[in-house]
Amino acid sequence: MFLSSRRLGRLFLGVSAVAAASLSLAGDQARVASIPTPSGWRQHDVHRPKPTVVEPAEWSLAAPAPKDAVVLFDGRNLDAWQTEAGGPAGWTVADGALVVKPGTGAIRTKESFGDVQIHLEWASPNPPRGKGQDRGNSGLFLMGAFELQVIDSYQADTYADGMAGALYGQYPPLYNATRPPGAWQAYDVAFRAPRFSPDGALREPARVTAFLNGVLVQDNEAPVGGTSWLEAVAYEPGVSTGPIELQDHSHPVKFRNIWLRKLPERRLPTEAERQEPKLIALAPADLDALAGSYLEKQGEHPLKIVVTRQDDHLLMKLPFRATPLRVVPVSPLHFVLPYTDGGLVFEKDAQGRPASVELTIGDGSPRPLQRVEE
Template sequence: MHKHISLLKPFFLLSGLAFFTGAYAQNQQAQVPEPMPMKSQMTEYYEPVPKVVTPGAVPSNWVVPPPSDAMVLFDGKDLSKWKGKDGEAKWTVSDGVFTVVKGTGDIETKETFEDYQLHIEFKIPVDIQGEGQYRGNSGIFMQGIYEVQLLDSYNNRTYVNGQAGSIYKQSPPLVNAMRKPGEWNVYDIIYTAPRFKEDGSLHSPARITVIQNGIVIQNNFTLTGNTPNVGLPKYTKHGKGPIKLQDHNDPSKPISFRNIWIRNL
């Protein structure tokens, strides 16, 4: 009998050790904390502040006419090249410009694009109120996904990777080239779309150059993914996409646009 028990001792010891080891491992796994939920502020930063560069003076009615091979997306007459969330673009057209109508949603081109040169002019209202991100906020989304920020950044402090001319939450502008409210600003954007492999993985990232009022503010920047307000950039396979303009729906007065044209590259 004693011999039989002595043979069983190692078995019970090993079984007990395995039990306690497994229980300890499970307990350790249970104690691993969940990652903190992402918040918008986690991807914002305020320094260094891009220096201010004053654009050269131009007449207020001066516009860059489209070249012969350009597609005109807004000619001052109507929004027939654009659509809204319910089909029709509901922003207002008057005196050769169109203006955001708060609460009606974003608008986007009916046509889709890949690589292009985009020309767009926008104006912050002369009597704009508010501060930070709540002062003339809108955005231009390449392929409906990658945002170049629109904002009143004339004497208006905010996080630098969210000021006018930033690739939103990724790259601040090289300099602050904003004209004051009531004056027209010009963006000329050269955009190369990302390419994807058949399995959905990234082959080559998107690149973008932005010239504001004749001043380079993004120089062939390589995007690390999309431009979310909350969370980190990532790429998801897609094809051609529209030019989208944002209805930010903040309490400040809405901004206006004119003279929009595009050239496929």
């Protein structure tokens, strides 16, 4: 972890109101600072439990990017990258790897992104030098704000929230799944950007799920704010996109095979697409007449459903569900599932008695079932 002058300035300008409000006076009592983190641990607490060490399985690295991926580094050039100030990226490209050039500063993508899936491979220097945070240190910053730590944590000691796989200063990795120094390692990350109300107020925090060398190390965690050092920093109001940034922490860490996929927002249905069923009211006697058992007459494992009345609707009991499903009437013989595209359509015989029913779910073919007496 290292803070650029820009990020350090943002630290002091954007200190979380939660943190600022945590200092209070109570009568003549001394001032006591609460811990402004959901976990209850102070940042970089050396007593915080270390994650269990696991040995990741041997698996293929340097796999080609999906066809729809945005390739950020393919081993050839730094065309997708620039300095924080917008100048040419000053890192080195050698033997198909992107290598931190200590002292040149962080590099970031020219393009900004929101929700993404990211793949990135990295290797810490070998032989290793230093200890604690001064050992193969770099970082992957999502939206230029949320750091997934890159560091040599293989048989090396540092505070839990600063290990490889950590959301730096906030969430330690669930496991220490690092490989030895010099070995290529891989991050696969799903990132959901924060959501804001029209007035800029935070509506949903960012979310990070991350795998290190195929091992889950962050499980849908919500950063309390942007990555900071020593104190909490609030979300930047209304900001939901930003660059991918790689950190210069004075160590020649290597990167390769960096790509991402932009993730779509789930589309809500339009008013015309909602298709909310218009319900009708049926007399209890009409509902009671439809109740009974219905059996499929074909198939190796024929389906049987049991229909009963409850108040102003019917219940459909399927053999593989512990509880029955409610079906509501949209016509005297047509009943639909309130939450699923499907339902029951009854048919009557020549005497006007319910004789069969068709069960439909989604785009599946209707399944005819005949009424049986029991």
